[in-house]
Amino acid sequence: MQLFKQATNFDFMGKRKLAVAFSAVLLLISIGALATKGLNFGLDFTGGTLIELGYEHPVDLTEVRGILETEGFKEAVVQHFGTASDILIRIAPHPEQSNADISNRVMDLLNAHEDGKIDMRRVEFVGPQVGEELANDGGLAMIYALICILVYVGFRFEYRLAVGSVMALVHDVVITLGVFSLFQLDFDLTVLAAILAVIGYSLNDTIVVFDRIRENFRKMRKGTSEEVINVSLNQTLSRTVITSFTTLLVLLALFVFGGELIHGFATALLVGVIIGTYSSIYVASSSALMLGISKADLMPVVVEKEGAEIDDRP
Amino acid sequence: MNQYPAWKYLLVILVLVVSTIYALPNLYGEDPALQVTSTRTAQVDITTQEKVQKLLTEAGIRYDSIGLSDAQLLVRFADTETQLAAKDVVKKGLGRGYVVALNLAPRTPDWLVSLGAAPMYLGLDLRGGVHFLMEVDVEAAVRQAEERYISDFRSLLRENKVRYARIARYSNEDVESDGLARSGVEIRFKSAEARDQAEELISGEYPDLELKTDDRADGYYLLAGLDDKERREVRKLALKQNITTLRNRVNELGVAEPVIQQQGENRIVVQLPGVQDTARAKEILGATATLEFRLADETHDVQEALRGRVPPGLKLYPQREGGYVLLKNRVMLTGDYIIDASSGIDQQTGSPAVYITLDGKGASIFSKVTGENVKKLMAVVFIENKTETRMVDGKPKKVRHTVEEVINVARIQEQLSKRFQITGLDSTQEAHNLALLLRAGALAAPIEIVEERTIGPSLGQDNIDQGFLSVVIGFILVLAFMALWYRGFGLVANLALAMNLVVIVAVLSMLQATLTLPGIAGIVLTVGMAVDANVLIFERIREELRNGVSPQTAISAGYEKAFTTIADANITTLIAAVILFGFGTGPIKGFAITLSIGIVTSMFTAIMGTRAVVNLVYGGRRIDKLSI
Numbered sequence: 001m002q003l004f005k006q007a008t009n010f011d012f013m014g015k016r017k018l019a020v021a022f023s024a025v026l027l028l029i030s031i032g033a034l035a036t037k038g039l040n041f042g043l044d045f046t047g048g049t050l051i052e053l054g055y056e057h058p059v060d061l062t063e064v065r066g067i068l069e070t071e072g073f074k075e076a077v078v079q080h081f082g083t084a085s086d087i088l089i090r091i092a093p094h095p096e097q098s099n100a101d102i103s104n105r106v107m108d109l110l111n112a113h114e115d116g117k118i119d120m121r122r123v124e125f126v127g128p129q130v131g132e133e134l135a136n137d138g139g140l141a142m143i144y145a146l147i148c149i150l151v152y153v154g155f156r157f158e159y160r161l162a163v164g165s166v167m168a169l170v171h172d173v174v175i176t177l178g179v180f181s182l183f184q185l186d187f188d189l190t191v192l193a194a195i196l197a198v199i200g201y202s203l204n205d206t207i208v209v210f211d212r213i214r215e216n217f218r219k220m221r222k223g224t225s226e227e228v229i230n231v232s233l234n235q236t237l238s239r240t241v242i243t244s245f246t247t248l249l250v251l252l253a254l255f256v257f258g259g260e261l262i263h264g265f266a267t268a269l270l271v272g273v274i275i276g277t278y279s280s281i282y283v284a285s286s287s288a289l290m291l292g293i294s295k296a297d298l299m300p301v302v303v304e305k306e307g308a309e310i311d312d313r314p
Numbered sequence: 315m316n317q318y319p320a321w322k323y324l325l326v327i328l329v330l331v332v333s334t335i336y337a338l339p340n341l342y343g344e345d346p347a348l349q350v351t352s353t354r355t356a357q358v359d360i361t362t363q364e365k366v367q368k369l370l371t372e373a374g375i376r377y378d379s380i381g382l383s384d385a386q387l388l389v390r391f392a393d394t395e396t397q398l399a400a401k402d403v404v405k406k407g408l409g410r411g412y413v414v415a416l417n418l419a420p421r422t423p424d425w426l427v428s429l430g431a432a433p434m435y436l437g438l439d440l441r442g443g444v445h446f447l448m449e450v451d452v453e454a455a456v457r458q459a460e461e462r463y464i465s466d467f468r469s470l471l472r473e474n475k476v477r478y479a480r481i482a483r484y485s486n487e488d489v490e491s492d493g494l495a496r497s498g499v500e501i502r503f504k505s506a507e508a509r510d511q512a513e514e515l516i517s518g519e520y521p522d523l524e525l526k527t528d529d530r531a532d533g534y535y536l537l538a539g540l541d542d543k544e545r546r547e548v549r550k551l552a553l554k555q556n557i558t559t560l561r562n563r564v565n566e567l568g569v570a571e572p573v574i575q576q577q578g579e580n581r582i583v584v585q586l587p588g589v590q591d592t593a594r595a596k597e598i599l600g601a602t603a604t605l606e607f608r609l610a611d612e613t614h615d616v617q618e619a620l621r622g623r624v625p626p627g628l629k630l631y632p633q634r635e636g637g638y639v640l641l642k643n644r645v646m647l648t649g650d651y652i653i654d655a656s657s658g659i660d661q662q663t664g665s666p667a668v669y670i671t672l673d674g675k676g677a678s679i680f681s682k683v684t685g686e687n688v689k690k691l692m693a694v695v696f697i698e699n700k701t702e703t704r705m706v707d708g709k710p711k712k713v714r715h716t717v718e719e720v721i722n723v724a725r726i727q728e729q730l731s732k733r734f735q736i737t738g739l740d741s742t743q744e745a746h747n748l749a750l751l752l753r754a755g756a757l758a759a760p761i762e763i764v765e766e767r768t769i770g771p772s773l774g775q776d777n778i779d780q781g782f783l784s785v786v787i788g789f790i791l792v793l794a795f796m797a798l799w800y801r802g803f804g805l806v807a808n809l810a811l812a813m814n815l816v817v818i819v820a821v822l823s824m825l826q827a828t829l830t831l832p833g834i835a836g837i838v839l840t841v842g843m844a845v846d847a848n849v850l851i852f853e854r855i856r857e858e859l860r861n862g863v864s865p866q867t868a869i870s871a872g873y874e875k876a877f878t879t880i881a882d883a884n885i886t887t888l889i890a891a892v893i894l895f896g897f898g899t900g901p902i903k904g905f906a907i908t909l910s911i912g913i914v915t916s917m918f919t920a921i922m923g924t925r926a927v928v929n930l931v932y933g934g935r936r937i938d939k940l941s942i
Contacts, residue, residue, distance in 0.1 A: 054772065099702075100600070100763040104593040121773040123592065127764035129703055130447065141897035148889050156882060190832055193894060193902045197839065197909065200890035204843070204883040208850065211879040239853040243846040246795060250788030250842035254835055257787055259780035261439075262835055269839070 008234045012281060013226045013289060019282035023171060030178020037181050042188030042264075043124055045138075047131035049091040049102045053110065054119035058084035067113050073106065082260050086121070093128050100125060138192045142173070145199055153203075157210055158297050164288035165206045168279040172202045176272045190265040198272025201247070205240060205280035212236050213285070217295050225294050229285050237281075244277040315866045316933035318926055326926045329918070330813055333820035339422040339433040340819060345378065346397035347419035348404060349570045350387040352412055358387050362408070369407040375400045388419055405568070410656070410753075416588060417570035434822045437830035437904055438767070440781075442774035443587035444595055447765035448560075451701040452580045454714065455552030455759040456497070456545055457483070463499050463520075463538065470519060471501075476512050478503050479533055498524075498539025502532070509534040549580070555758035557582055562754035563598050582761070592768050600763060602699040603748060604649035604756040605736075607680075610691035610723050611640040631695060633720045634738065641693050641720070646683045651676020655752035657745035660737050666745035667737045670752065677732040685729040694722040694736050696748075701760040714760070781834035788838045789815065792845055800852050802941025806927045807848035807920070814844050814912070814919040821911050830904030840912025846883070847920035850876040852942055865940045869932060873925055880921065884913050 043050045061078050064087060068076045073091055081088035091102055103123040111118055126134070146166060154162035176195055180187050212232040220228055251273065255266035350366065352358045363382055366389060370377055377400065378390040389404075391397040397416060405414040418441075420433045438445050460483050471478055478501050485497030503509040509527060513536055517525055522544055528535040540548065557574060560582060564572045573585035589595050614625050616638050624630055628640045654671040672680055684692070698717040722738030739745045769777075792811065796804040818837060822829055855872030863871065888910060895906035932940070 052773070054770075100766065101593070101596060103766070103768075104596070107593075119770060119772055120590065120768070121770045123766060123768040125763070125766040127449075127703055127762075129449070130765045137897045141893055144897075145890050145893045148893060149886055152886060152889060189898075189902055190835075190905075193832060193898065193905050196890050196894045197905075200887035200909075201843070203886040203890070204846070207883040207886055208879050211882060215875075235857065236853075239846075239849050242799070242849045242853075243843070246792050246845050246849075247839070247842035249791040249795065250784075250838050253788035253791060254784045254838050257780055257784040258835065258838075259776060259831075261777065261831055262780075262784075265832065265835055 008237055009230075010234055010237070011230060012233045013230050013286065016282060016286040016289070019286060023279075023283055026175050026178070027171065030175050030181070033178050033181040034174075037184065039177065039181050039187040040184040041135075042186045042191075043090065043126055043131075044189040045131050045135040045187070047093045047126045047128040049089075049093075049099065049106075050122070050124040051089040051091075051103050051106055051120075052081055052122035053087050053089070053107075054121050055085045055087070055114070056116040059087050061087065064089070064110065067109060068106065071105075071109050073102075076106075099127060134189065138189070141192075141196060142199075145196055146170070149199070149203055153207070153210075157214065158293070160288045160291040160293045160297065161210050161213075161284075163291060164284045164286075164293075165203060165210065167287040168206050168276075168284035169199050169202055171279050171283045172198055172272055172275045175275050176268055179271045180268065185267060186264055188264060190262065191268045194265045194268035195272065197269060198276060201269075201273055202276030202279060205243070205276055206284040208239065209233060209236050209280055209285060210288075213288075213293075217297075225289060228295075229289060233281055233285060240277060240280065244273055247273050316869055316929045318929045318933070322922065323926055323930075326923055329817065333813075333817045335426070335429065336431045336820040336823050337816050339420060339426050339431045339823060342421040342423070342433070344418040344420050345390040345392075346394045347391065347417045348387075348389045348397060348400055349415045349417040349419075350389070350404065350408070350412055351385065351415075351565075358382070358385050358412070362412075363387055365408065366404055369403055370400060373399070373403045375403060388417075390419055413565045413568050415568045415570035418588075432823060432826065434819065434829045435826045436778075437828040437833070438585060438587060438774075439769050439831045440774050440778050440829065441587055442590070442769050442771035443585065444589045444592050445765075445767040446584040446586075446595075446599065446763050447577070448582045448584060448599070448761045449701075449703070449764045450553050450556050450580050450582060451712065451714065451760045451762065452549035452552050453712075453759075454699065454701065456540065456548050457485075458759075459540065459548050460497060460499055463523075466520075467499065467501065467516065467538070470515060471512055474511075474515055476508055476515065478508065478512065484537075496539070498537055501536045501538070503534045503536065506534045509536050512536055552758040553580060553582070555755075556761060559755045559757050560584060560599060563750070566750050566754055567595065567598060581764070588771075590768075590770065592766070596763060596766075598747065598750065600761060601747070601751055602697075602757045602760050603751045604697050605652075605748075605752065606648050606695040606697060607646040608641040608644070608693050608695060609646060609687060610693045611642060612691060614640055616640055631693070631718060631720045633723070634696070634740075639693060639720050639723060641695070646687075646692070647672075647676060647680050649752060649756055651679070652752045655749040657742065657749040659742070660735065663737065665737050666739045666742045667735045668739065668745050668749045668752070669733065669735045671733050672731075681729050681731040684726050684731075688726050688728060690726055691723055692726050693720045694738065695719070696721045699757075699760040701762045703762060703764065777831045781831055785815075785834060785838050785841070788841050792841055796845060796848070800848075800942055802931075803848075803852050803855075803924075803928070806924045806931075807845055807852070809927060810848065810919040810923040811841065811844055813923055814916050815841070817915040817919060818908065818912055821915065822908070827907050827911075828904055829908070832902060833904030833908040836905040836908030837912060840909060840916060843887075844912065844916035844920055847876070847880045847916060848924060850880055851921075851924070855940065855942055859940065859942075865937045866932070868940070869928060873921070877921065880917065884917055888913050 061080065064078050065076065068078065075092050077090040079088050080086065089106060093099055103125060107120060146169060150162050150166045153165050173195055176198055180191065209232060212235055213229055216228050216232045248270065251266055251270050254262060255270060258266055350358055350362065360382065363380060366387060367380060375396055378392060380389045389400065391400060401414055401416055408414065422432060464481055464483060467481060480502040482500060483497065484500045501512060503512065513525055513527065516523065516538060522541065523538045524541045526537040528537060553576060557576060561574050564574060564584065564586065569586045569589055571587055573583065575583045577583050584599060586595060611628050614628065619630050619640055620638060627643050629643055630638055631641050633639055651672045652670055653673045656669050658667055658669060660667040696719045700715055702713050703711065722736055739748060793808045796807050800807065818840065851872050854876045855868045858868035858871045859865065891906050891910040891913065895903055895910065898906055
């Protein structure tokens with residue numbers, strides 16, 4: 001099977017104004033959401049206590065809230081988790097009480113009001129000092145990743161392409177964050193990891209396109225920069241679409257079957273991969289074009305010794 | 315054209331065979347087992363084995379196998395009920411000195427074990443258990459060191475008849491460059507001569523201390539403090555001692571394969587696989603209880619002291635059963651000299667008691683002081699230090715408090731020595747815990763749990779099942795798609811994908827890297843992304859074919875031209891994964907590990923693996939059409 005029977009010839013770069021407008025709208029919405037709503041930071045970053053319990057029967061949440069309220073856990077957030085017999089309790093860091101054993105006190109309390117057995121499924125407690133550190137480390141990781149990638153791409157390609165790829169990355173990260181902010185999805189450490197994976201993935205896509213652009217700049221004697229980029233995008237189009245498709249397939253599997261704990265992670269990657277595919281076509285290449293990439297920039301200084309041992313190449 | 319030299323085929327086959335062997339242990343499953351190891355005082359050997367065998371046979375408990383390896387005894391059972399029953403029997407029968415822990419022992423066949431093959435190491439989120447991150451209040455250790463100097467200086471000055479007005483610990487809130495408040499001991503003198511004399515004495519006796527003089531309105535001051543190097547030493551030592559103590563305590567809890575590790579300058583990670591009773595784990599790990607023995611005062615009035623007039627040399631202590639008692643400042647003995655403690659019931663009173671054994675030095679000190687003070691009252695003081703971090707005005711702030719209680723006051727009937735007992739505890743449980751804490755040693759500095767992650771066994775199993783299911787479904791979807799899309803070449807890519815999974819599992823098993831739920835997600839993601847290399851190659855081949863190139867040339871050109879692209883694309887993803895590894899903690903690290911391994915192995919299987927198959931099928935003959 002083939003996606004495109006003939007070699008395609010879409011005029012991607014001709015529509016780049018439209019793409020810029022589209023990206024700008026997405027970015028504005030994202031930044032707007034981040035500025036007004038912010039991210040719904042999970043326990044990893046805010047600190048506090050989270051308890052997941054499994055009852056033997058469906059649970060009435062108001063009853064649980066009532067029990068907790070009478071014992072001084074007024075700010076406890078209680079919700080169903082996955083099924084009606086599983087509940088999730090969140091308790092914000094308490095300024096006056098010992099935080100580390102809140103979970104045990106809650107467990108004792110609920111056990112006292114329950115005849116059957118309550119299955120302790122998960123307890124997470126993050127002290128205030130740790131939450132702050134995790135947030136700082138996460139931010140640092142993101143920045144270091146972007147810098148290292150900028151350096152690598154700059155070294156391997158050309159600075160205009162490097163800037164283009166990082167613009168695409170920033171675009172992807174901001175929009176993915178925007179989605180999390182807009183829908184107020186829980187932003188925890190796994191989501192942060194997913195966003196770093198999105199950076200890797202989106203870049204992967206961009207590099208493939210850039211590689212072809214470089215190759216075509218060297219190969220094609222005629223044609224403007226815009227034409228060369230268009231041809232390159234068309235040549236890599238079916239690959240871009242297919243790889244994104246297989247990745248989306250596995251991510252959907254993860255989203256549907258991976259369980260609640262991995263939900264945010266799968267969501268971030270789903271959003272990121274879709275945006276990343278779009279951005280490697282439109283954002284990265286058109287940024288490079290706008291920065292004035294030309295044939296002369298990509299001509300090899302020394303002629304590389306290529307194709308000398310075709311048979312032995314893996 | 316398109317033929318590999320023999321060594322390349324061999325390499326691919328070799329990697330496949332080795333990977334299969336090392337991935338195999340993951341298929342065998344696990345047996346519920348008991349793991350018996352020794353603490354310092356006992357040894358696990360063949361006699362232990364015989365004893366355990368005898369105990370189990372007597373109790374009528376059937377076991378599948380029993381064996382010694384690496385100074386640990388492993389007994390396997392058919393199911394968890396037998397395992398639990400056996401634990402009680404063995405623990406009781408062996409007595410103290412042994413750690414009897416529940417464990418899951420992999421059912422890896424002997425021939426695989428002899429090759430060093432083992433199943434993947436599952437993280438706590440998959441096998442269930444507790445993860446604690448504990449912060450050691452290392453500054454408290456510095457404070458304790460300073461407080462020790464106070465009593466040292468007191469006796470030094472007294473012995474040399476240097477008169478001082480006041481001696482106390484000071485700490486100013488100005489934060490120094492290392493982020494910690496400067497502190498030390500200050501001594502006030504009425505005359506400069508006395509001060510200078512003291513300075514000479516102290517600098518002679520304690521050359522490591524930093525001494526400063528300061529003339530103030532109310533007197534002549536001598537300030538003594540630990541220098542930076544010494545402070546760092548004290549902090550480091552406190553952390554090290556705490557790790558040792560925690561290890562002892564974890565041994566007392568009976569946990570198989572615990573992890574106790576330093577993290578950063580003042581933190582300790584404790585991981586207890588399989589532990590569910592977190593309340594008890596926290597109580598035992600975080601407790602700083604220790605004992606002190608002091609002489610009680612019988613001449614002064616407690617009521618008078620309660621009104622604020624505490625006589626010099628004495629201190630007022632609350633009693634556990636209510637009321638107060640005056641004790642002498644001098645400590646007869648601290649809990650540091652206790653080498654063994656066990657709980658029981660006092661024969662005469664029927665109340666819970668702790669039987670204490672002292673080490674040689676402690677015994678000689680104790681027999682001397684009790685000998686000198688026969689017929690006098692001695693008090694046992696129970697001391698607990700706690701440190702907690704609370705948010706004060708939006709900033710984390712450490713709150714310290716010490717609980718000191720007199721649990722027992724009794725007349726010294728005779729000279730006490732190596733062994734004796736104390737009573738006055740509330741319950742047998744408390745006696746039990748106190749004995750455990752005394753045995754395991756006191757913490758050098760208070761610790762506080764700053765992070766806890768507990769996963770129950772049911773959730774752990776769910777995570778494994780769901781993770782496995784998503785790998786399988788993702789894998790099948792991609793296989794189906796590739797076969798449909800690229801037909802013959804798609805099947806080749808599928809072979810490579812399957813091989814990639816085997817290699818990832820093998821590498822994870824060999825490295826014994828921790829597999830976490832995000833780690834499984836990383837494997838799923840790798841499955842989706844690993845085909846990318848093949849997609850790149852195959853699209854390139856199709857393109858060449860469209861350009862009218864012969865099939866053989868198309869194959870070699872496709873592989874050749876796609877190579878640099880694949881390398882570039884994968885290296886950038888690898889950069890992101892490595893940075894994630896550097897910054898991530900726990901589960902996130904697991905994701906970074908599987909992602910990195912997956913990227914590297916997929917390069918091998920997707921390029922060299924598929925090429926080997928393609929060459930075998932098409933290489934060296936005339937072909938008109940490719941199945942692509």
